Amino acid sequence: MQPVINLKNIKKTYVMGTVEVNALVDVSLQIMKNEYVAIMGPSGSGKSTLMNVLGCLDTPTSGLYEFNGVNVSDMNDNELAKIRNKEIGFVFQTFNLLARSDALHNVELPLIYSGMKKAERKMLAEEALSHVKLADRMHHKPNELSGGQRQRVAVARALVTKPSIILADEPTGNLDSKTGVEIMGLFNELHAQGNTIIVVTHEEDIARHAHRIIRVRDGMVESDTIVEDRILPGVHH
């Protein structure tokens, strides 16, 4: 079976003046459809850089990146925007919602950019918000929502386009542990429904929701293991 993501010898170097920072040294990995992967590692180890590359927000300095079998490395800006829009759902630590727009419009936005008709995108956005149990908060602006609710809006925005993969970079980092567990429950659910999910975290508890844990250190994959004692959806420790 073709992997959703195939990285080969990915390298990402930032040049700051005369200093070169190797954020990713040599990363190769494959992620299959409907996998649920946690990426772990100490701060500064390159997790976010990896996620940005995976999410086509950033381009690697060298190496091969295939997305659903298509080489992304030499795509132009427009093509990357299209991939981000249609194939990738990104969830950030800081939610990254548009402050002036209500929940519904935030969730509709990727559909606007893909040129969907109003009635249809409204329906899909409402559906996604119901999915994350925010049907009664559609017309609230982000500052009228709690942190957990904001993150759920962000999850709804990520899944509304039915992307090939959902990427979440420390999605619980700004939430208290109870709310964090709720959000992870949401990811479990999405995974159970057939989505492919990659979550960055540095909390073991959270990582153990996933099927597979990739540990990163100094820009390299340190280990890549299957989780034996996985926390099952709905079972909270």
Next chain:
Amino acid sequence: MKITDFAYEVKEGLGISFQAIRANKMRSVLTTLGIVIGIVSVTLMGTAIEGMSRSFNEMVSKIGADVLFVQKFSWFSSQEDFEASRNRKNIDLKQFRAVRDQGTTLAAVSPLTGTRLPIKYRSLSSDGIIAIGVNDQYVQVGGLNMEMGRFFSQAESNGDRPVVVLGYTVAEKLFPNETPLGKIVKLGSHSFRVVGVVAKQGSFLGMNMDDRVYLPITNFLQKFSNVRRGMDIHVKAANINDLENTKEELRGILRKVRGVKPGAKDDFAINQQEMFIQTFNQIGGVIAGIGLFITALSLFVGAIGIMNIMFVSVTERTKEIGIRKAIGAKRSTILIQFLIESAALALLGGIIGIIISYPLSLLINQILPTSMPLSVVGIALGISVLVGVVSGFLPANRAAKMDPVEALRHE
């Protein structure tokens, strides 16, 4: 890019613009000040020029381009000419008769002289009217239409009959409730019988054309003989296409009757409306020039202001740009968004400008028969949008080219 995609992006852009402008009301309004001034000046200029040309066109069509004015001085002579022509002798009735009797290419001829006189009917009076002495042919030469009654006849004109034809507002003032026809009015200390009222002519460059009365010139000269400044001869040419010939004929007759020596310069002038039109065009050109200069200057200032505030806006919203890019906004999407925003900002300035200049145009309307032309409003709004798009381009392009990861990191 599909048309529908584009339409959604424009719509989204408009929504964002209104949010952004609403969020920074004061800043937005101040930013557009240059545009406001530019639009006020361009619309007022357009209104004034429109008014002038309408006023002139009315005049030109009323009098007709085929009327020549034999006068002592040229309308548009320079100061030197004026000094040289100061001692010219007056035009008199003898010269008028020579023109009338010898001219072969003339449709109608009338002498014309006038003075300011008080007019009175019973207890009603008016001070500021102009009494004009002409002959019966003036009704054709001056292009007059009659509101009621008639113009005086040739017999009345030649027979020195004390008859008068009233201008429209004079008749209105003196005869608010009765017909003026057949009534006796007093001009100065002399009595005249009203035989007709001229239809409303309106005003020309602030001069009320209806505040005058017409009487036979011989009568005028007898009774107001203290008025010693000669007269003009107004001539309507038989054929407008032959105006130059008519002019030459008039020159010949006048040179002879005034005793101008062969080779000497004319000691009189033959004026025609075309000179007026030329001068009008010059004045219009000067107004347009000044207006355009002010407009261009303030639009330039406005454009800089908008560009500046758009750079601020782009920087402030770096994070938003990052978010939009992360979920699939293309460069062109961001570009369009910010172009629309700066166009909307400039359009706001344009609309404020029109709201300010509309009442001012009503003031202009006190002097000139005009209203703000719709085309000027359209052009003004078009210019605003154009300025917005042009001045928004650099900031919008900066936003469009932002790196999404960098932008997202921005706080």
